[in-house]
Amino acid sequence: MDRRDSEDASSPAGLCGSCRNVRIIRADNRNIYYLCRLSAVDHRYTKYPALPVTDCAGFVRREPGR
Secondary structure, three states: OOOOHHHHHOOOOOOOHHHHEEEEOOOOOOEEEEHHHHHHHOOOOOOOOOOOOOOOOOOOOOEOOO
16 A cells, blocks of 8 residues: 655655654654554564655554644
């Protein structure tokens, strides 16, 4: 399943920036990490994917305001 969106691709994190399966971690040193929660249940997904992600079978758009 190929999910691409020009709005997501322009985000520094790519698809991860608007994915329901991401947990955004803000470190004390101002770094931001995108943890893929699918990695806990499916070995095909990387815990911290290389950004920007432009193609991901596990991408599910997060609902606005969440």
